[in-house]
Amino acid sequence: MGSMEQNSNRTFIHDYPNSNIITTIYYESSGKSHSRKYIIHLLGIYPSNVKKTKKTSKNCPEYEIPDNYKVETTLEGYSIICETNYLSNGTVKFVLNWTDSQGIDQYISNNNSASGVAKNFLMLLNKKTRISGTILFGFDISCLIKARKTILMPINRKNSFTTLTSRSQQNKRIKLLAKDIEKESKIILKQQNFDNTKIRYIELEIGDEIVGIDLSEVNLDFTRVRQDAVVCACDEALISRDGYRHLAAISPNLEREYQISNRRNEISKYMETIIPIYNCKIELDNIQNNSNNSSNSSNNNSVNPNFSLTNDQNGFCSYRSIKDLLNTLIPIWKKKSILNIGDNIKLKFGGDGHIVTNKYSHVMFTMCLLNEGDEVLKPEKQYW
Template sequence: MAKYSQEITNYPQEPNILYKEEKHNFHYTIFQEGVYPPDSNIKYTSGHRYKIPDKYEVQTTWGKGENQKTVKCKIDYINNIPIFYVYFGQNFENQVRSDKSASNAATLLHEISKNKAILLLINVINVEINVNNNYILNKHTRSALKPVNEASNSTLTKRAKNLSTQIQNYFQDQSKNYYNQNDILNLKSLKFSTNTKSYEIYFRNQDKENKKQKVQAIVQATDQSLISREAYRSLATIEHKLPHEYLISSEKIQINKEMEVVIPIKLINMQTTRVGIGFYEEPHIIDEEIVNQMVSAIGKAGCRSIKDILKYIVPKLNNDGVLNATCPIINLRISGDGRNVGRKVKQVMVTCAILDDRKNLHFPDKHFTTVLYPGNEDYDSLKNAMALFLKELHELKEFGLEINDIIWQFNFYFSSDWKFLCICLGFNGANSKHFCPWCETSKDERGRLETNWKMTKTMEQLNFDYTVYKGHQQVPLFNMIPLDHWLIDELHVMLRITDHLWNLMLNELREMDLFDDLARGVIVKEMDHIKY
């Protein structure tokens, strides 16, 4: 070792180190500081007995001008023996290696090059190992590891990740000594525990695309099953194989951003109306997050273009054979209803669905929301909120829609409960004297079972002069849909009929004095059977 030596560096902030001796300067860059093997396997240099690290890699430059030399030095443990590599040449394409010492590797390089300057490597490599030892020892001295019960969660997570990385690298390095290079080995997991926490780390080799698809599938499942962020976060804490909640939340935000480009949502100013529900009305939605969102949106309506929705879904339906491009006609159903969101606000939604997709028509996600606003089911609110939607329906009816060079024509249908249908038709309620949307009968004539009632009203006449028919007070909102395409949902009708029949049966039992414990037992038993 030279009498004069000086080390100039701020390592590890920067990997570059200048080591000065009396006659020579060495510039080197540490690429990997390496790690020490277990005490039972670690080896030492001769003389000063420095610890020899594993996975150590450094590039060294010395000399000036034409005499400047650059080499790469690397140390790898193979079968618990340190192997010293020296790479040289213009692109470091040549190498020498030694399983004896760094000095021996430098000597081998000197024999090849016949350059006396190479002998300086004997000193260089030993100096590098000395500097690296000092850094690693000082690092461990400066930052003693806290016990796990005193460390933060982020610190414990970082430790577990670093440990798993080291084990994975060691596994990959050592496996080639025990298996053929054509064998495919995968380290799948690492499982360990401390005195306060258990860890199960999975080494996944799946590509980014597969991982993204899995996250998207979880986003879809949480949306369809109404799983909140808090609920999923709890599940992910219990089941370590599930992706972290922040990944799911980020993917959901990204999907929303992409859909906002494909099918943007337009906001419409609404005149504020009474939006609170009655005291005796039951809320249909009680999720606090949804309730707060709807309360904050009072006075605004959201509207999506029916044309944008069709351009997005029709190509797939055409490819799947649901639609026929040789007969480009789409049967489109319009529907709507109101519901109670908590006890603070009412919500009205208008949807559309493609009737040709019969196999999937009963799935909620095949009914696409076009208009949504907090407020009441009334004619003026619907007319205001649906202005853009109604305009586009008229255009679809008159001109069709071109999608991928195919011009699609449309048959429109409208269905809802009786109340919503009458509002959109500009008609009286179901309990008024003239109650029928299709004929001119009155409630006084309902008992005439011998009468053959026919559909006497037409949409053409309603558009021309709606006052011709009794009970009609406004122009129909969906006046592009023929009146014989307006239908009441069977479910609502059957439920109401069943309610009346059930009340009649109970009244008859009471009149006949048969409504006793025996009858109640039969009814309860049948209800339990229906429920399951």
């Protein structure tokens, strides 16, 4: 069953690819119509360095020129075969083949444009008529354009994947492979009548390394939950960034390390908005004097004689608001039935510190909810 398509002022009647015959109807501005028949011998492909037709006016559309394209049509009573071929220097060779009135095969070529080779042909016949190269070659036939777009172009890679030493180069090559597999798989599945079907995951064995390619559509909610779980597991198990990177390298099913780092940064920024960290300045001059006086009059061995409070410690203190912590934690405790309406909130405050150098010391104050019972003995139940 044929179909009808319209492109600009040309209408195409065809049943391509079931039939290689395409009929067009062209309308002039005066309303006069012309018909032309095309017989497609070779569909051709759009190369990576594809050229486009030249514009004859500002509003004239441009069309991509295929390589290895062959089509048969008529011009001035002659049956001619139009061909396009890309040369090694990237230029396009336009060729017209026909048989003259004496039965001799003739051809003419032009490396500038399709209109140029058409003009040369008409000059040989001493004709003063003109024809557009786009119309003669059928570069604007929409069904052929769509068919070429579905053809997977052969890719010439200079280096083998196994010879690539840079991880970034390998990742780029794998991404290109994934795009080609996804594009080609859709065509194959459609040809095999697999409706609503797509490939989600492919696992490749490259040498001794297993590489997984995930082609599934990104579900942001599911991805975020999975990444949050990985961040939580790494924090609880004290897995470093490099450690997780090595682990993900041997297990393609794991999230990539850079994705986990990005998610960790997002979580940190979000936590800063709901439970911000404030900085404050504490003057220690009076405390230092009192400490010096007490050290001179006391023989307490618990005081490190090499430790001294200096002005370098003045002003370096950070804290979180207990109110901000409770605003975040109370809804969680209520949801877990740790706190119920009417319960008294029992908080315990503690702290620990250690001397980093002979000049600096760290002290961290924590808070826990005694309503949790024995759970307060777990480190993750201590909030600072």
